Amino acid sequence: AAGVIQSPRHLIKEKRETATLKCYPIPRHDTVYWYQQGPGQDPQFLISFYEKMQSDKGSIPDRFSAQQFSDYHSELNMSSLELGDSALYFCASSLVGGRETQYFGPGTRLLVL
Amino acid sequence: DAKTTQPPSMDCAEGRAANLPCNHSTISGNEYVYWYRQIHSQGPQYIIHGLKNNETNEMASLIITEDRKSSTLILPHATLRDTAVYYCIVRALNDYKLSFGAGTTVTVRA
Numbered sequence: 001a002a003g004v005i006q007s008p009r010h011l012i013k014e015k016r017e018t019a020t021l022k023c024y025p026i027p028r029h030d031t032v033y034w035y036q037q038g039p040g041q042d043p044q045f046l047i048s049f050y051e052k053m054q055s056d057k058g059s060i061p062d063r064f065s066a067q068q069f070s071d072y073h074s075e076l077n078m079s080s081l082e083l084g085d086s087a088l089y090f091c092a093s094s095l096v097g098g099r100e101t102q103y104f105g106p107g108t109r110l111l112v113l
Numbered sequence: 114d115a116k117t118t119q120p121p122s123m124d125c126a127e128g129r130a131a132n133l134p135c136n137h138s139t140i141s142g143n144e145y146v147y148w149y150r151q152i153h154s155q156g157p158q159y160i161i162h163g164l165k166n167n168e169t170n171e172m173a174s175l176i177i178t179e180d181r182k183s184s185t186l187i188l189p190h191a192t193l194r195d196t197a198v199y200y201c202i203v204r205a206l207n208d209y210k211l212s213f214g215a216g217t218t219v220t221v222r223a
Contacts, residue, residue, distance in 0.1 A: 004156070031209070033209065033210065033211075035211075035213075037154075042200070042213040042214065042215060042216065043151075043157060043211075043213045044213070045210035045211065045212065048209045048210065050209075055209050056208075056209035056210055058210060088154060090156050090157070092156075092157075092211075099206050099207070101147075101159050101162065102159070102211060103159060104149075104156035104157045104158070104159075105156050106155060106156050107154070107155070107156050109154075
């Protein structure tokens with residue numbers, strides 16, 4: 001079965017640079033979620049989108065923005081990167097505006113030097 | 114504030130059943146119990162979820178107490194590949210996010 005696709009899988013950036021992470025949900029899924037997992041920490045919810053509209057927001061820094069496109073894929077844009085942004089970033093998707101089970105992608109490992 | 118409480122770690126012998134407890138004493142009537150696991154920095158993997166009835170799928174069984182204040186995830190025949198961090202999460206259907214707390218690190222030993 002098709003799964004959530006994330007790209008790139010690994011990314012290395014310098015401080016103050018910008019990064020864009022992409023997420024392609026499971027076909028027919030209309031809701032995407034972004035989570036951040038710092039070293040030794042548990043995943044933390046950042047933001048979610050349903051039918052291209054923001055549906056919920058967690059502790060996402062103002063330097064980060066995200067959107068969902070008409071084909072339901074989503075992008076997380078991160079500007080003015082800081083060392084503390086080094087983390088795993090997971091995208092998940094679900095059907096029916098969040099009422100159904102979330103399935104996670106393999107993640108993007110971001111390293112900020 | 115944490116909605117669930119899990120033991121920080123547990124060991125299990127390969128081939129034996131693994132019983133993972135979770136306390137969620139403040140669960141509301143519209144909240145489901147979800148279980149996910151994360152194998153060494155991979156994306157969290159959905160295992161099972163339930164509202165009040167016991168549930169079983171190809172991966173595991175979920176036993177929820179009658180008062181819904183606790184539950185147990187059962188891996189019937191643990192293998193080395195089941196070594197992972199297991200998260201018990203309480204979530205309402207209209208709550209978009211999953212709130213991961215401190216899960217249980219399960220180590221399956223040969």
